[in-house]
Amino acid sequence: MDIKTLYDANINNITTAKNAFDALYSAFGRHIESWQHEVADRLSNSHWTGTAANHAQARIQFLGTELQSAHSELDFVSKALAKAAEQFALAQAHLVYALDDAKAAKLNVATDGTITWDKEPTSANYAGAGAETTAIAISNRITAALNEAAHADQEISARLNHFATNASNGTGLDAATVAKDQAAETAREQIPPAGTDPASVKSWWDGLTDAEQQKFIHDHPDQVGNLDGVPATARDQANRINLQRGKQDLQHQLDGLGPEPSKYLNRAETNGGPVENPEYSAWKKKHDDLTDKLKGVKSIEDRLNTKVDDDHPPTFLLGFDTKGHGHAIIAVNNPDTADNVSTYVPGTGARVGSSLRSDIERSDLMVASANKANKKAGDPSTSSSITWVGYDAPQSIIPEAADDTYAKNAEDKLKSFENGLHATHRGKIANNTILAHSYGTTTVGYTMRDKGLPVDNVVLIASPGCGVEHAKDLGIDPSRVYAAQSDGDSIGWADAADPKGMGKNVRDYYAEIWGVGNHYTGVDTHGVHVGGIDTDNHMIHGRQTTVPEFGAHILPTNPKGDHSDYWNDDSPTLPAMGEIIAGKPVS
Template identity: 70%
Template sequence: MDIKTLYDANINNITVAKNAYDALFTAFGQHIESWQHEVVDRLTNSHWTGTASGHAHARIQFLGTELQAAKQELGLISKALSDAAEGIAAAQSHLISALDDAKTNKMTVAPDGRITWDNDPNSANYAGDKADATAQAISARITAALTEADHADQTISARLGHLSTNATNGTGLDAATAKSDQDAANALSRIPAAGTDPNSVKTWWNSLTDAQQQRMILTDHDKVGALDGIPAVARNQANLINLQRGKEDLQRQLDGLGPEPKKYLSVAEANGGAAQNPAYTEWKRKYDALKDKLKGVDAIEDRLSKPVDADHPPTYLLGFDTKGTGRAIIAVNNPDTADNVSTYVPGTGARVGASLAGDIERSDLMVASANAANKKAGDPSTTSSITWVGYEAPQSIVPEAAWDGFAKAAEKDLHNFETGLRATHEGKASNNTILAHSYGTTTVGYTLRDKGLPVDNVVLIASPGAGVEHARDLGVDPSHVFAAQGDKDAIKFALPEDPDNAVSNIVNNAAAEFGYTDNPDHHVAFGRDPSVPQFGARIIPTDPGTDHSGYWAKNSASLIAMGQAIAGKPIS
C-alpha cells in the first residue's frame, strides 16, 4: 500500500458494491420464496406418489438446501465489503490527518513518504526549530496508516477470496460449508472466552481489521485487556480504560462507606466494659483495603506517566482488575518487539496496593541491568521486563504463605500468559526468562512442573521451594536454571505445611548445618532449596548481608547477575 493508492481510494465504490450485494441477497431470497411457493408447495400438495416422486422430492429438498447455502454466502460477501469500507476508510482518515498536519507545519510529503521542509529561519516557509521531531512523528503516523490499510486489504481479500473460491467450485452450495463460513464471520464479532489458547486468540485478532480491533478495545476493554494472545499495544489501550474505570469504582466504594464510626463503645453500650466498636472495626477494614488499592492504582499511573528516558523506558499495562487483592501486569518496554523478555513474579504480599510501586521499580532495575550487560558485551539487544501480579498471592507469611494453594491456583493463568508472549512476539523468537522472588518461585516452579512454560531461562530468588527436587525437573535445561539466597535471608528456615515434614526438615537441615550428614536433602517449605548444590541450579552471587528483600539493591552482585541471566550473558 502506498500513499497515493490510499489517499485516492474511493470508499464509496466499496459501499456501492456492498449495496449491490445487499440488493442481490434480497432478490435471491425472494426468488427462493417464489420457488418454494410455486414449485415445492405445489409438488407437496400434488399427491404424487411412487418411486419417481420420491426421487423428485429428495432432489428438490437437496436443491432447497443448496439455495439457502448460496443465500448465506451472498450475505457474507456483503458483510466482508462492509468491513472493508470501514477498515480502509479509517486508515484513509488517519493518512489524511497526518498529511494535513504536515501541511500545517509547512512540510512537503513526497509520494514515497519522504518529508522535506525549509530550514531557513528567515524564510516565510520556515518549519521551525523542532521540525525534525515533528517530521519523525508525522512519518510514523503515515507509516501506521499505510500498515493499517494494508492489513485491512489483506484481511478482507482473504475473506472475499475464500467466498469466491466457494462460489467457483460449488462448495458454497454445501450447507456445512456455509455454516462454517457463517460461524467464522460471527466469530469476528465475538471475543474468545478467557483461557482460550493464546495462539488461537492471536489468529482471531489478526483476522480483524484495525478498525474492528479499535472498536473491540473501546466496547469490550475489560475482555480485550485480560486476553492472552492480544498484542501488548492493544492490551495497553484497553487496560488504560480499565484502570480509569477501576479507579472510579474504588473511589465510589470509598465514598460509599460514609463517615468514620466512633472507635469505642460507651460503657453502657459495652455492658460495663470498654470495647472497640464492631461497626468501626468493619469500616476500618474496608477503608484500609480500598485506600491500599488506590495506592496501587497511583503507583501504576505514576509509572505510566513518567517521561521516557534512559532510566524509565516506555511502559505497557497488560492487565488490570481490582477483584480480590487485585491484578496488575506492567511491562517495561514492549515485550512483543524486545529481544529479551523477562517476567518477574513477586511473592507474599504482591497485590494492587502500596507494595506495587516497589515491584514495578524492580522491573526498571532489571531492564537497566540487562542493558548494562548487553552494552558491556557490545550487544544491541533490547530487553523488556514484566511485573506479573497476575494471581492471588498470599498476603501473610503465616498461615497463607505456608500453603501451596495460591501457587496451584495460579498455574493456568501463568501458563497462558507466557504462551501469549510467544504468540504475540514479532520477528525472531525472543530469549524469554521467568524470574521470581520468594513465594513467586513456588508459583513458577509448580507451573513449570505441572504445565510447563515456553521459557529459555528460570531464575529463582529467595525460594521456599519450587515443588521439585532438582532443576531438571522443571522441564528447562538445568544450565539455564539460576538460584540465589542471601546469607541473611530467613527463607532458609521456611517450614512445610505438614508438621511431620517440618520435624524431618529441621533435623535433616540441622544435621547438614553441623556436618553430621553427607547427604542432606536441604528441604524447605515446598521442596529442596534451589540454592544448594544438590538442586543443580547455577548460583547467582549475592553481597554479604543480603536479606530477603535486598537482592535488587543498586549495583549489587545479585542485580548485576540477574541482568546478565535475562540478557543471556555469562554470570560474572
C-alpha cells in the same frame, strides 16, 4: 499501499458494490420465496406418490438447501464489502488528517512520504524550531494510515477470494461450507473466552481489520486487555482504559463508605470494657483495602506516564483488574519485539497496592542490568522484564504463605501468559526467562512441575520451596536453573519444615554458622567444587533450592542481605540476574 493510492481512493465505489450485492441478496431471497411457494409447496401438496415422486421431492429439497446456501453466501459478500468500506474510509481519514496537519505546520509531504520544510527563520514559510519533532510524529501517522489500509486490503482480498472460489467450484451451495463461513463470521464478532489457547487468539486478532480491533478495544477493554494472545500494544491500549475505569470505581467505593464510625462501642453496651465496634472494623477493612489499591493504581500511572529516556524505557500495561486484591501485569519494554523476555513473579503480599511500586522498580532494575550485560558483550540485543501479578498471591506469611493452594490456582494463568508471549512475539524469542521471588518461586515451580513452561531459564530467589526435590524436575535442563538465598535471609530457617522436623532445620542452620556438622561437597556457578555443612533442608514447599542436592546453579548474594535485598545496589545478585536475562554467562 502508497499515499496517492489511498488519498485518491473512491470509497463510494466499494459502497456501491456493497449496495449492489444487497439488492441481489434481496432479489434472490424473493425468488427463493417464489420458488418455494410455486414449486416446492405445490409438489409437496400434489399427492404425487411413488418412487419417482420420492426422488423428485428429495431433489427439490436438496435444491432448496443449495438456494438458501447461495443466499447466505451473498450476504457474507455484502458484509465483507461493508467492512472494507468502513476500514478504507477510516484509513483514508487518518491519512487526510495527517496531511492537513502537515500543511498547517508548513511541512511538505512528497508522494513517497518524505517530509521537508523551510528551515530559514526569516522566511514566511519557516516551519519553526520544533519542525523535526512534528515531522516525525506526522510521518508515523502517515505510515500507520498506510499500514491500516494495506491490512484492510489484504483482509478484504482474502475474504472475497474465498467467496469467489466457493461460487466457482460450487462449494458455496453446500450447507456445511456455509456453516463454516457463518461460524467464521460469528467468530469475528465475538471475543474468544478467557482460557482460549493464545495461538488461536492471535489468529483471531490478526483476522480482524484495524477498525474491528479498535472497536473491541474500546467496547470491551476488560476482555481484550486481559486476553493472552492479543499483542502487547493492543493490551496496553485496552488496559489503560481499564486502569482509569478501575480508578474511578475504587474512588467511588471509597467515597461511598461514609464517615468513619466510632472505634469502640458505647460503654453502656459493653459493661464498661473497651470493645471495638464491629461497624468500625468492617469500615476500616474496606477503607484500607480501597486506599491501598488506589496507591497501587497511582504507582502504575506514575510509571506509565514517566517520560521515556535511556533510564526509563517505555512500559506496557498487559493486565489489570481490581477483583479481590487486584491484578496487574506491567512490562518494561515491549515483550513482542524484545530479543530477551523475562517474567518476574513476586510472592507474598503481591497485589494492586502500595507494594506494587517496588515490584515495578525491580523490572526496571533487571532491564537496566540486562542492558549492561549486553553492552559489556557488545551485543545490541534488547530486553523486556514483565512484573506478573496475574495471580491471587498470599497476603500473609502465616497462615497464607504456608498454603500451596495459591500456587496451584495460578498454574493455568501463568502457563497461558507465557504461551501468549510466544504467540504474539514477532519472531522467536531469543532468550526467555522466568524469575521469581519468595512465594513466587513456589508458584513458578508448581507450574513448571505440573504444566510445563516454554522458558529457557528459571531463577528462584529466596525460595520457601518450589514443589520439587531436584532442579531436573522443573522440566528444563537443570543447568539453566539458578537459585539464590542470602545467609542473612530469614527464610533460610524461619519457615523451614523438614520432613524430619523443624528442629533439624534449626540445628542445621546453627551448625552451618558454627562450622560443625556433616560436610557436603558441591559445585558453584563457575564449576568450582565447594564444601560446607550438610543442610539438606526441606522448606514448607519443598527442598531448599540452594542446597547441593537440589542441583541448581547458585548465584552470588550479599551475605548480610535480607529477604528483599537482592535488587539493592550492593547486591551481586542483580548483575547475575541481568546476565541470565540477557543470555550471557554469569560472571
